Amino acid sequence: MDDVVSGDARFGILNDVPVGVFVLRRDFSVLFWNRCLEDWTGIPRSKILGTHIGKLFPHLTQSKYQDRLQLIFEGGPPIIFSSQLHKFLIPSPRRNGQMGIQHTTVTPIQVGTSGDYLALFSIQDVTDLTHRIQEYRLMQDQALEEIKERRRVEDELRKRERQQAATSEIGAFCLKTSDLQEVMNKSVEIIANTLGVDLCKILLLNESGDALTLAAGVGWREGTVGKATVPTGPNSQAGYTLMIKAPVIVENLQTEMRFHGPPLLFEHEVVAGMSVPMISRQWTIGVLGAHSREQREFSPDDVAFLQNASNLISVAIDRKHAEESLAQRSIRDALTNLYNRRHFHDRLVEEVSRAGRNRQPFAVLLCDLDGFKLVNDTRGHQIGDEVLKRASRSIQESTRGSDLIFRWGGDEFVVVLSNADRTGILIAADRIRKAIQKIGGEFGLDLDLSIGVALYPEHGTNEDELIRLADRALYIAKKGGYRVYIGTEEYEINEHSVQAVFQPVMDVLSNERLGFEALCRDPEGKLSVPEFFKKYNAIGQLSQLKRICFLSQLRIAEEMGLKRVFLNIDFDLLSRVTPVPKSAMMEVVLEISELEALKDLEKWLAIAAKWRSAGYQFAIDDFGAGFVSLPFIARLIPEYIKIDRSTILQAVSSRPFGGFLKSLLQALSSYVTKGIIAEGVEREEELQVVKDIGIFMVQGYLFGRPEALQ
Amino acid sequence: MNIRPEQFDALKELINIGVARAAGMLNQMLHHSINLEVPQIKLFPSDMLKNELQKLGRERLATVRMLFKGSFSGTAALVFPTVSASKLAAVLSEEDPETSDMDSVRIGALSEVGNIVLNGVMGSIGNVLKEQISYSIPTYLEESIASLVATSRSDPTGAILLAETRFSIERLQVGGDIILLFESSFDTLLAAIDRMLEVDLG
Numbered sequence: 050m051d052d053v054v055s056g057d058a059r060f061g062i063l064n065d066v067p068v069g070v071f072v073l074r075r076d077f078s079v080l081f082w083n084r085c086l087e088d089w090t091g092i093p094r095s096k097i098l099g100t101h102i103g104k105l106f107p108h109l110t111q112s113k114y115q116d117r118l119q120l121i122f123e124g125g126p127p128i129i130f131s132s133q134l135h136k137f138l139i140p141s142p143r144r145n146g147q148m149g150i151q152h153t154t155v156t157p158i159q160v161g162t163s164g165d166y167l168a169l170f171s172i173q174d175v176t177d178l179t180h181r182i183q184e185y186r187l188m189q190d191q192a193l194e195e196i197k198e199r200r201r202v203e204d205e206l207r208k209r210e211r212q213q214a215a216t217s218e219i220g221a222f223c224l225k226t227s228d229l230q231e232v233m234n235k236s237v238e239i240i241a242n243t244l245g246v247d248l249c250k251i252l253l254l255n256e257s258g259d260a261l262t263l264a265a266g267v268g269w270r271e272g273t274v275g276k277a278t279v280p281t282g283p284n285s286q287a288g289y290t291l292m293i294k295a296p297v298i299v300e301n302l303q304t305e306m307r308f309h310g311p312p313l314l315f316e317h318e319v320v321a322g323m324s325v326p327m328i329s330r331q332w333t334i335g336v337l338g339a340h341s342r343e344q345r346e347f348s349p350d351d352v353a354f355l356q357n358a359s360n361l362i363s364v365a366i367d368r369k370h371a372e373e374s375l376a377q378r379s380i381r382d383a384l385t386n387l388y389n390r391r392h393f394h395d396r397l398v399e400e401v402s403r404a405g406r407n408r409q410p411f412a413v414l415l416c417d418l419d420g421f422k423l424v425n426d427t428r429g430h431q432i433g434d435e436v437l438k439r440a441s442r443s444i445q446e447s448t449r450g451s452d453l454i455f456r457w458g459g460d461e462f463v464v465v466l467s468n469a470d471r472t473g474i475l476i477a478a479d480r481i482r483k484a485i486q487k488i489g490g491e492f493g494l495d496l497d498l499s500i501g502v503a504l505y506p507e508h509g510t511n512e513d514e515l516i517r518l519a520d521r522a523l524y525i526a527k528k529g530g531y532r533v534y535i536g537t538e539e540y541e542i543n544e545h546s547v548q549a550v551f552q553p554v555m556d557v558l559s560n561e562r563l564g565f566e567a568l569c570r571d572p573e574g575k576l577s578v579p580e581f582f583k584k585y586n587a588i589g590q591l592s593q594l595k596r597i598c599f600l601s602q603l604r605i606a607e608e609m610g611l612k613r614v615f616l617n618i619d620f621d622l623l624s625r626v627t628p629v630p631k632s633a634m635m636e637v638v639l640e641i642s643e644l645e646a647l648k649d650l651e652k653w654l655a656i657a658a659k660w661r662s663a664g665y666q667f668a669i670d671d672f673g674a675g676f677v678s679l680p681f682i683a684r685l686i687p688e689y690i691k692i693d694r695s696t697i698l699q700a701v702s703s704r705p706f707g708g709f710l711k712s713l714l715q716a717l718s719s720y721v722t723k724g725i726i727a728e729g730v731e732r733e734e735e736l737q738v739v740k741d742i743g744i745f746m747v748q749g750y751l752f753g754r755p756e757a758l759q
Numbered sequence: 760m761n762i763r764p765e766q767f768d769a770l771k772e773l774i775n776i777g778v779a780r781a782a783g784m785l786n787q788m789l790h791h792s793i794n795l796e797v798p799q800i801k802l803f804p805s806d807m808l809k810n811e812l813q814k815l816g817r818e819r820l821a822t823v824r825m826l827f828k829g830s831f832s833g834t835a836a837l838v839f840p841t842v843s844a845s846k847l848a849a850v851l852s853e854e855d856p857e858t859s860d861m862d863s864v865r866i867g868a869l870s871e872v873g874n875i876v877l878n879g880v881m882g883s884i885g886n887v888l889k890e891q892i893s894y895s896i897p898t899y900l901e902e903s904i905a906s907l908v909a910t911s912r913s914d915p916t917g918a919i920l921l922a923e924t925r926f927s928i929e930r931l932q933v934g935g936d937i938i939l940l941f942e943s944s945f946d947t948l949l950a951a952i953d954r955m956l957e958v959d960l961g
Contacts, residue, residue: 113788120882120886123882123885123886125878125894126874126877126882127895129897131867131871132867133867134868156896
């Protein structure tokens with residue numbers, strides 16, 4: 050009771066404060082215990098005063114309290130037992146059974162002037178405060194949670210927005226770009242960026258459908274894109290995707306069971322990924338994939354994004370293919386499926402630029418199907434079309450794949466032979482011709498090709514030049530009978546272009562040689578005389594050839610010291626050439642075909658007079674084979690008349706005609722100063738008839754062929 | 760004002776004992792060992808105090824401060840960078856330092872830690888010197904260290920004795936300073952030290 054009295058006497062004022070207060074002596078016995086503590090603990094002061102505090106609250110005997118409190122009794126600094134570190138000092142159950150939370154300070158109180166101190170504990174109940182703080186914290190946590198959730202949703206929305214923007218970007222790119230490779234390259238880049246993956250790829254199914262080629266991608270090793278292939282079927286993620294025609298998501302490639310062994314992915318240390326089929330109009334054309342080197346999840350949004358991108362790219366690929374086939378159709382001839390004339394321009398531009406780059410020549414062959422018009426006329430257009438189709442195919446089959454073939458017109462074709470020399474061109478042309486001839490045989494037709502060839506760069510460096518030259522070459526090929534003709538270079542005509550040959554003219558009465566008729570031949574001996582002249586006629590150089598012949602024959606005859614020579618000439622030549630001076634020792638007889646003498650009689654007579662005054666004589670050639678221009682003969686009065694072989698033969702076979710001819714020639718003889726010559730006499734029988742008619746000047750194989758003079 | 764070297768050494772030892780004792784208590788609470796450096800003690804005119812304190816850093820610091828008065832008076836303070844304070848409070852209260860209302864936790868817990876450390880130091884000094892000193896209840900402040908001066912009413916003409924000990928809890932990467940400012944007449948303090956020295960010598 051002493052304690053109650055002494056404690057209350059001193060600290061009674063603290064009974065009414067709303068704070069738990071108690072006082073300990075140095076021996077830890079309780080000196081004061083206020084009402085508040087009685088309320089809190091349910092321990093009346095009567096029960097606790099004078100008692101060691103540890104008896105009722107054993108935890109206070111722990112050294113973490115004892116050691117600190119000890120100093121208080123030495124007058125040391127106040128002590129704090131915070132609610133955060135201790136929750137409570139004196140257990141005070143509240144109504145809900147939980148302990149009240151307390152903040153405690155302990156201060157020393159000096160007892161009189163002795164060095165003795167008491168420890169005054171004041172305990173503040175901070176339960177409500179703490180709870181409020183906790184509630185506040187909870188609210189804050191909730192708010193934080195909400196913010197987090199909102200952020201997550203926002204992130205998701207933002208991601209979706211990003212993916213939608215990316216999808217639009219791919220779509221827009223597909224629309225504006227016609228280069229498919231560029232579309233694919235750009236798309237994989239956008240997809241990789243949007244999904245944040247290390248690798249993205251477009252695999253396209255090859256034509257045979259047994260493998261997929263890495264057509265575009267990002268993140269793959271150098272040299273992989275455009276080359277690497279992946280098998281179809283369950284031996285790759287892409288193959289498996291194709292099989293099931295649905296998205297395939299792989300969280301860990303190492304533990305994947307649905308398919309196995311895609312070395313391409315393992316080589317690139319891929320861990321996770323997803324792939325979707327590329328489908329266009331029900332056709333699966335490839336696989337679009339996105340892969341990560343780290344473990345990651347792909348959300349349904351991610352898959353939807355990839356599938357959308359895949360659809361866009363697939364449509365772009367499909368559209369491109371459709372465009373290509375349309376373009377293919379518009380550049381081809383409907384009947385033969387060869388390239389058409391319209392396409393020639395584009396391809397020739399390409400060919401010219403390639404040839405320029407590689408310094409390789411190429412040849413343009415303009416081919417004309419000889420004999421085709423007759424097919425249409427006689428066999429009908431249906432057969433004609435069939436022939437054209439077969440001819441086209443055979444041209445294709447007899448050229449290289451790199452050669453380009455165009456249908457140029459009705460029965461004309463153009464073949465562009467790349468990197469070919471003259472020999473190669475001739476071989477190719479020959480092969481094409483043989484093929485055409487064979488087709489002709491199959492149809493029972495006489496078909497052949499005439500081919501005019503122009504060379505790049507020799508004959509031209511652009512479409513116009515090359516085609517114009519090929520056209521001229523074709524003309525020469527046809528008219529000159531060459532079939533194949535390269536270039537249009539003018540024939541350089543000189544004395545070597547022709548060979549002068551001489552055929553003796555005999556006096557069969559005296560058996561003496563009167564002279565020679567000079568003729569021209571192909572110096573190479575390939576062409577017959579008509580062919581030879583036809584060739585020069587075709588290239589417009591016939592008159593020049595004739596002039597060369599004339600001068601060459603005249604020169605040789607003079608050199609050989611011939612007494613008399615008959616030279617074939619026409620008025621056209623005579624009108625252009627001034628009379629060539631000739632040796633007075635040699636008699637030169639100009640043979641004029643009567644056909645040419647028909648027109649412009651006066652003019653020709655004037656020209657003849659000019660030549661005559663220069664010492665030349667005249668003979669009417671081919672008499673009996675064509676028109677007889679009697680007025681011309683009557684006015685000219687030629688030195689000789691030469692009777693054509695056909696007329697002789699007629700006389701041989703018909704006695705009455707022989708009689709007629711004899712009478713005619715007798716009548717004519719007064720208009721010929723030197724005589725009548727029979728040409729082309731080959732047999733004795735013919736000679737006999739000629740003699741019977743009264744012709745004694747004769748030439749023909751019987752007396753000698755035209756030959757070069759030695 | 761002169762302080763003899765042996766008085767310096769004795770004061771160092773006193774502070775060292777006190778800090779070591781405080782460290783022992785903290786150790787008990789934290790279950791982590793605490794490293795202490797040897798205290799540094801400086802004597803300088805009180806108008807130089809601000810400069811001296813600024814050498815300790817200009818940033819905002821968490822400070823638990825206790826004023827003492829009696830035969831010698833001054834300020835005892837435990838000073839942490841706020842990052843250290845947060846970590847320490849978190850360890851003590853087992854709360855996540857990243858979340859929530861750290862302030863209430865920090866104030867409560869750090870006040871008690873400051874209380875333990877400062878009581879350890881001051882208690883041991885007071886105890887050894889047997890001098891009458893009264894103490895304020897420790898208060899928690901977050902401010903720059905220079906404001907310690909503004910709030911302590913020191914005699915501008917007097918001298919100041921500054922004792923500083925750096926401590927660190929390596930495992931927690933927590934560090935801080937224990938600062939004691941003895942203001943003006945510390946004749947009593949020095950006399951008490953002398954007495955203590957005599958007793959020891961005797």
